[in-house]
Amino acid sequence: MAVTTTRDAFIGGEWIAGDGETIEVRSPWSGETVGSVTASSPSQVDSAVAAAAESFKTWRKTSVLERVEICRRAFTICMDRAEEIAQSITRETGKTIRESREEMIEFTADHFRRASEDVLRHAGKVLPSTQERSNDKRIVVVQEPIGVVAAISPWNFPVDIAGIPIVYGLAVGCSVVWKPSEHAPLCANLFAEVLDDAGFPAGTVNVVHGRGEVGSQLVTHRDVASVVFTGSTATGERVARDAGLKNRVLELGGNGPQIVLADADVEKAADAAITGCFYLAGQCCTAAERILVHESVKDPFLAALVERTKALRVGDPLDEATDMGPMCTSEVLQRTQEHLADAVAKGATIVLGGGHEGQLHEPTIVDGVTQEMRIAQEETFGPVAPIMTFRTLDEALEIANATEYGLTASVFTRSLHDAWHAAEELRHGTVHVNETTNYWDQLAPFGGAKSSGAGRELAGWIIDALTETKQITFDLAP
Ligand code: NAD
Secondary structure (H helix, E strand, O other): OOEEOOOOEEEOOEEEOOOOOEEEEEOOOOOOEEEEEEOOOHHHHHHHHHHHHHHHHHHOOOOHHHHHHHHHHHHHHHHHHHHHHHHHHHHHHOOOHHHHHHHHHHHHHHHHHHHHHHHHOOOOEEEOOOOOOOOOEEEEEEEEEOOEEEEEOOOOOOOHHHHHHHHHHHHHOOEEEEEOOOOOHHHHHHHHHHHHHHOOOOOOEEEOOOOHHHHHHHHHOOOOOEEEEEOOHHHHHHHHHHHOOOEEEEEOOOOEEEEEOOOOOHHHHHHHHHHHHHHHHHOOOOOEEEEEEEHHHHHHHHHHHHHHHHOOOEOOOOOOOOOEOOOOOHHHHHHHHHHHHHHHHOOOEEEEOOOEEOOEEOOEEEEOOOOOOHHHHOOOOOOEEEEEEEOOHHHHHHHHOOOOOOOEEEEEOOOHHHHHHHHHHOOOOEEEEOOOOOOOOOOOOEOOOHHHEEOOEOHHHHHHHOEEEEEEEEEOOO
């Protein structure tokens, strides 16, 4: 049943109808209308920022225990509603229901628990005087909540990714205005209900809907102190320009290499490539967008990958048995097809798949990929395993580093020396050894090098981005 709502924006603790365009959400699987929301007008966006700025005045002064208690309540409510929100994510984006449950239970709900623990242990510092020969100075370093945070999020983890700055922001005493993806606005509203029901005071968290222009208004808004943006590199570059001197974290696109060295466990590397290339139909920033295989193990690796790919159950994302669902948008599906056509025109061979039916793209393996192909240089964001070969580790590292991106890389080897050398030479924010590129630890720093982003998120790293560091100097001399 389609959800048509007049609960279009959540501002100052009230749900209101939007004043902008109607945004219809269609299921990428069935094409049916899932629901719609009405975008916020510029004056409604202003009201949301004003509500956040007003509530920040008192919220920043609440005790850490009060904030932690609300986070703990939110965890329970979020777990209670996880299945409902997961179903909405799947209907809106085409993610499989198992992937949406993972998003809600393992990632999103736990942000509340992790943030509570992290803020309880978030300590300042006392520094000695190094300017004067005196024992009278005490320099206290504190991190204060930065103010109004604009959280702008993509559709592929529509609740989890936004949940990082929202939950950590609220936990450290910031207030938030969230602009969810226009492709997944309904699950965002459900998550906003969780925050409201948990008892975050009116105005501390606000939601406005719309496309890029609504995000852009937030980024340039005078009263927004910090922008936490996750999305494509193209949009991120614009956000970086528009944000000016504001504090910001940019989590952008990737073109992750998975390197399989001659001594690798080929079976394990093939398992990793399945997760790396086909989880969420390849629509992950950390997807294995290039598989670099040593020429001596190319044949057994490819055989293992083909066997596993053929076993994937592709289809209805709401079906519990489905391993891979449809692609979310026709634009990304078209780009995937263009990258494949370009690769074939330049000499690559499609070993498996290559076609699509509606939004459902076949899991695809393409062999003989070389660096000048678009599929090797750009983020494809589709269910494709592009195979490239190399002869030496240094050659592999050169190829792996030869794109503008630098988010996540992985290397498969039994050699400690080669693993260490690769980890140090790969210009990526994360390097996994003997693990898929799509491996995420929720307490480790996450973020990209080069055009994959700026700043880091998760745990203490996102707290740094949501706080202003202040020194307070005391002179104790009588
Ligand atoms: P997108 O860049 O199209 O949109 C992201 C968000 O930005 C949306 O909410 C959109 O409405 C908004 N937006 C668009 N124009 C804007 C502007 N000028 N100012 C402010 N906001 C604007 O990205 P998408 O298609 O939703 O997501 C896919 C992309 O996100 C991929 O490139 C993927 O790699 C990347 N991504 C990165 C990470 C990461 O953590 N590095 C995680 C998930 C997705």
